[in-house]
Amino acid sequence: MGTGYMGKILMVNLSDGSFEELQIPDAVYEKYLSGAGLGGFILYNYVPADADPLGPDNILGFVSGLLTGTGSLFTGRWMVCGKSPLTGGYGEANCGGNFSPAIKRCGYDGIFFTGISERPVYLYIKNGKAELRDASHIWGTDAIETEKLLIDQHTDRRKPKVACIGPAGEKRSLISGVSNDLGRMAARSGLGAVMGSKRLKAVVLDSAGKIEAKNRPEIRTLSEKCNKWVQFQPWFLSGKGVRILGALLRMLPVQTAMDGMLLKFILRKWGTIALNQYSIEIGDAPVKNWGGSNLDFQKETSDTLNPDEILKSETAKYHCYSCPLGCGGICKGKFPSGESHKPEYETVIALSAMTLNNDLDSIFYLNDRLNRAGMDTISAGSTVAFAIECFENGILSKEDTDGLELTWGNTGAIVKLIEKMIAREGIGDILADGVKKAAERIGKNSSQYAMHAGGQELPMHDSRFDPGFALHYAVEPTPGRHTIGSQLYYEMYRLWTRVKGLPRPWLMYLKTSKYKATEKKAIEAAACSKFMNVLNGAGGCKFGAFIGADRMPIFEWLNAATGWNKTPNEYMEIGKRIQTLKQSFNIKHGIDPKSFRPNPRTVGQPPMTQGANEYRTVNIDRMMTDYWEQFGWDPGTGNPAGAARDIL
Numbered sequence: 219m220g221t222g223y224m225g226k227i228l229m230v231n232l233s234d235g236s237f238e239e240l241q242i243p244d245a246v247y248e249k250y251l252s253g254a255g256l257g258g259f260i261l262y263n264y265v266p267a268d269a270d271p272l273g274p275d276n277i278l279g280f281v282s283g284l285l286t287g288t289g290s291l292f293t294g295r296w297m298v299c300g301k302s303p304l305t306g307g308y309g310e311a312n313c314g315g316n317f318s319p320a321i322k323r324c325g326y327d328g329i330f331f332t333g334i335s336e337r338p339v340y341l342y343i344k345n346g347k348a349e350l351r352d353a354s355h356i357w358g359t360d361a362i363e364t365e366k367l368l369i370d371q372h373t374d375r376r377k378p379k380v381a382c383i384g385p386a387g388e389k390r391s392l393i394s395g396v397s398n399d400l401g402r403m404a405a406r407s408g409l410g411a412v413m414g415s416k417r418l419k420a421v422v423l424d425s426a427g428k429i430e431a432k433n434r435p436e437i438r439t440l441s442e443k444c445n446k447w448v449q450f451q452p453w454f455l456s457g458k459g460v461r462i463l464g465a466l467l468r469m470l471p472v473q474t475a476m477d478g479m480l481l482k483f484i485l486r487k488w489g490t491i492a493l494n495q496y497s498i499e500i501g502d503a504p505v506k507n508w509g510g511s512n513l514d515f516q517k518e519t520s521d522t523l524n525p526d527e528i529l530k531s532e533t534a535k536y537h538c539y540s541c542p543l544g545c546g547g548i549c550k551g552k553f554p555s556g557e558s559h560k561p562e563y564e565t566v567i568a569l570s571a572m573t574l575n576n577d578l579d580s581i582f583y584l585n586d587r588l589n590r591a592g593m594d595t596i597s598a599g600s601t602v603a604f605a606i607e608c609f610e611n612g613i614l615s616k617e618d619t620d621g622l623e624l625t626w627g628n629t630g631a632i633v634k635l636i637e638k639m640i641a642r643e644g645i646g647d648i649l650a651d652g653v654k655k656a657a658e659r660i661g662k663n664s665s666q667y668a669m670h671a672g673g674q675e676l677p678m679h680d681s682r683f684d685p686g687f688a689l690h691y692a693v694e695p696t697p698g699r700h701t702i703g704s705q706l707y708y709e710m711y712r713l714w715t716r717v718k719g720l721p722r723p724w725l726m727y728l729k730t731s732k733y734k735a736t737e738k739k740a741i742e743a744a745a746c747s748k749f750m751n752v753l754n755g756a757g758g759c760k761f762g763a764f765i766g767a768d769r770m771p772i773f774e775w776l777n778a779a780t781g782w783n784k785t786p787n788e789y790m791e792i793g794k795r796i797q798t799l800k801q802s803f804n805i806k807h808g809i810d811p812k813s814f815r816p817n818p819r820t821v822g823q824p825p826m827t828q829g830a831n832e833y834r835t836v837n838i839d840r841m842m843t844d845y846w847e848q849f850g851w852d853p854g855t856g857n858p859a860g861a862a863r864d865i866l
């Protein structure tokens with residue numbers, strides 16, 4: 219009987235083509251779990267402080283989750299990790315699909331690459347035997363075609379699983395990611411560029427090794443209980459009704475605590491696109507490069523993004539490995555190249571409200587185009603919005619933009635600009651590395667229009683609507699993430715039902731209270747970070763976690779898989795240790811944690827004077843200090859210092 223984890227990793231040196239298996243002691247899993255924790259452990263210990271993110275000393279890891287393949291639900295996510303060329307610090311991105319169990323079936327919890335290959339290669343593992351193969355014939359091919367070609371080439375009785383980069387990663391775009399399952403992207407941190415710099419086109423896995431767990435019957439019982447919550451699905455509103463709900467809630471002075479089951483109902487019916495218009499109406503979606511509001515993108519304009527309209531193109535639901543919910547979808551008809559994944563909320567808003575483009579066909583087209591290129595849709599849309607604002611303010615002219623009239627809502631120009639970014643051609647070459655680099659290249663005080671935290675373009679959740687987002691954008695070792703915590707997320711995780719000492723949120727509260735920095739909020743935010751480290755160590759999906767820790771038994775699954783007998787509080791300590799490890803990586807690599815403070819506009823400095831978020835300012839500096847204090851780090855600098863030595 220096993221323990222959920224495989225107990226070893228594969229190190230591949232691309233410079234000399236050698237392989238080495240490393241046994242990982244049980245104590246490492248007990249301290250860091252697997253997934254992002256194991257990835258962080260390897261990077262912290264083996265990437266030298268002066269490593270160039272795009273040089274041979276950087277390490278790129280593909281890591282599975284501890285619970286992947288054990289029979290637990292929502293636990294099929296894999297992580298790619300490495301020193302980020304976008305932030306200069308710790309980088310990771312995780313993704314669903316079917317790649318995570320394939321790593322473990324090869325006998326490893328993770329596969330890590332060092333060095334740089336002389337020529338394009340891909341890693342091929344068949345029945346546990348690893349080899350590097352020539353990838354010259356697929357270098358330059360888009361990510362979806364690459365995956366199809368490699369599957370065709372290597373299918374006998376089984377289809378292999380593939381993770382790969384597209385042309386954006388090959389061209390070392392700092393906003394490129396890694397793709398699997400025909401266009402699902404581990405998009406953030408710019409790790410596609412690291413893969414491209416190593417001339418590693420793909421990882422192709424085809425093995426059928428067993429994934430063992432200590433107590434499978436117990437896992438099955440827990441999964442059956444969890445699945446009952448997932449399958450409960452009442453009649454629900456129409457897409458139009460969701461928008462109206464957003465508008466009504468915006469007008470109320472009070473807010474009720476969110477139960478994530480409501481979000482689950484929505485995700486099951488529409489996926490994340492359900493939130494398109496709702497989020498614009500309520501003030502959650504940034505508009506016009508964070509300088510506009512819901513009043514700039516009202517119903518008459520945004521109706522093209524109605525989720526019911528998008529669903530008309532969906533021909534099948536898409537489920538990641540071990541997922542009973544299936545928030546994804548396969549769409550046909552709208553994509554010039556045939557069928558593709560349904561665009562996500564983040565993609566839709568980045569390509570619509572952020573640029574005032576309401577042409578749905580262009581959003582479908584660009585979603586497919588960017589997935590094929592292997593470029594982060596959030597960062598691409600944000601960079602276009604930045605460029606439009608530069609154009610509006612005379613910082614860029616038509617001579618600079620190769621003749622493009624970069625105005626708000628100009629669909630044709632937006633499409634052409636993104637094509638140029640993918641090709642790194644003309645103005646596209648200046649923009650292809652995201653807003654921070656673009657502002658450095660353009661100069662002329664254009665950085666005021668660059669909406670990022672530590673180099674990472676901000677996601678599509680407005681921190682003036684939920685100040686918890688602002689905090690996590692600023693303090694996470696991987697800054698600018700919407701996937702870790704917010705005030706709303708804390709309500710949905712329901713951690714107080716499992717973790718002793720955590721506060722229960724008020725059922726109803728004044729909206730104005732969200733903007734007061736308090737110790738209670740810092741405790742809640744720290745809990746979100748710790749919990750997400752546990753979830754990412756397990757390979758868990760946050761949409762599953764949103765139904766609540768009392769309904770998705772992540773702590774209990776971990777005990778049943780490993781045979782440990784840890785309490786939820788002990789798992790949260792592991793989450794704290796992983797956070798400290800990642801922060802220590804950043805300190806080691808010369809990052810000043812305070813430099814991750816996001817663009818002042820995004821925290822209401824100065825405040826908006828109209829719209830859903832009018833007159834709202836986030837006390838970000840106080841919140842950052844309070845948060846670091848909760849970890850026992852230096853509250854003034856965010857440096858773990860002594861705390862790191864104590865727990866690493």
Ligand code: SF4
Nearest residue numbers: 314538541545759761
């Ligand atoms: S809820 Fe969505 S993202 Fe999460 S595992 Fe299921 S299909 Fe994948």
